Amino acid sequence: MSNSSISKSQASSASAIGFLRDYGAILGMIVVLGIFWYLKPAFLTAGNIENVFRQSAIVMIMALGLTIVMKMRGVDLSIAQTADAAGLIAAMLIIAGYPVWMAFAIPLLFGLVVGLVNAALMAYVGVPAIIGTLGMMFVIRSGELMATNGAEPQILFTLPRGVTRNFLWLGQRDFGPFAALIVLAIVVFLIVFIIMRYTRFARYAKAVGSNVRAAFLAGIDIRMTFGSGFVIAGVLAALAGVALVSRTGIAMPRGAEPFLLDAFAAAYLGTLASRQGEMSITGTLVGALFIGFLSNGLTLLGLGAPYRYALNGGFILLAMAIGALKRKT
Incomplete structure (x- = not known):
């Protein structure tokens, strides 16, 4: 075999290895979703996909703020506890008969204050x-527990429809x-993408x-x-x-805590879509959608939260390991 043939073979092997290093994890995620589809054909029906998008929306919004902070090390x-408290405040305001706009504005103001602190x-x-x-x-x-007399849930779906209609419109x-x-x-996503791509803050x-x-x-x-990142995240x-x-029509202390791990998993899985292993806004979107489909697929297979937490943790470790390898090379 000539030297040129050997060189071409080595170049092809190096190219294949490089492709697997850069995109192998993405292909692996696609394979996982394919397995779910094979085992449960209803997994990729239009109705189920829309349901996954709804579920992923909440994780994505939370994970985008986390991504901004983590991009600055x-x-x-x-964030999960802030989401918890904001939801409780909104529910309490609706139950107390305050206008719907206050049920949206005051929780956001609370998140702003937390971010500023x-x-x-x-x-x-x-x-x-x-x-x-x-x-x-x-x-x-602690503030949530004191405000709810321990852990008393704030239930909205049992109230008259006229009271909750406008508030529940957003989610239902x-x-x-x-x-x-x-x-x-x-x-x-579009607002955060523009902020993190085309503004002076993005460069800073x-x-x-x-x-x-x-x-x-x-x-x-x-x-x-650095501080602005925490404000946006809040x-x-x-x-x-x-x-x-x-x-969901219900708010209770610690109800949003599972989303913390999902947000971290979405942010780290997003690094797998980057050749340099860096966090990105589009990568977080991909990660949040994959987390949503993963959770949905496990539910369809009758597997509970322990499996989802184990897989999320495993994917975080995998993403960190692959990111370290990419940065080394």
Whole structure:
């Protein structure tokens, strides 16, 4: 065999290995979904796909905020508890007879306040993000328990339809030919995508995530940039919490906690769609949809939450390992 033939063979092998390294995990996710479809043909019916999109919308909204923080090498463990509390506030306002607009506006204001406090602690005081947001999580959880007399659920679906109709519209009704919740998720995705692709904040956030010292020397206000990520994450978490209660018609303390692991899994799975193993807004969208289909497929097969948590944790570890290999090469 000639040297040129050997070189071509080596180049082909290297190309195949590179393709598998870059996109093998994506192909693996497609294979997993194919297995679900083979075992349960109803898995890919139009009705089930729409249901998965509705479920994924809440995870996606929460995960987008988390992705922004993590792109700057931070973390926010309080997003699920913020979503919890925002949903409880919305439900309590509806039950107390306040206008519907207040049931949307006040929880978002709560998320903004949580984000501002997190920003002040982490960006300006210098509290490590994993410690500060963990503390915020427990503070919010304690407030929820006190506000609900332990863990009393706030039930909306038993109230007269005239009282809850406008609030539940977001999670249970359609906006034209599409579910209103899906439309909301698309709008949020487009806004966050534009912010993280075409704005000055996007450039600053990338610089902070790449090299904080270099960003500081370049004149970037690294504290303001880093803190802004927590503010966005807090508002999006609150929006996700309100959307969750609007979809289910019930709010209770710790009801949104399982979404924390789902949000992390979506953000890390999104790195598998990047050749450099970096987090991205579009990658998080892919990750959230895969988490939704995975959860739905396991439910159709009669497998419960323990399997989903185990697979989510496994996918997070896989994504981190593959990301490390990509960065090495």
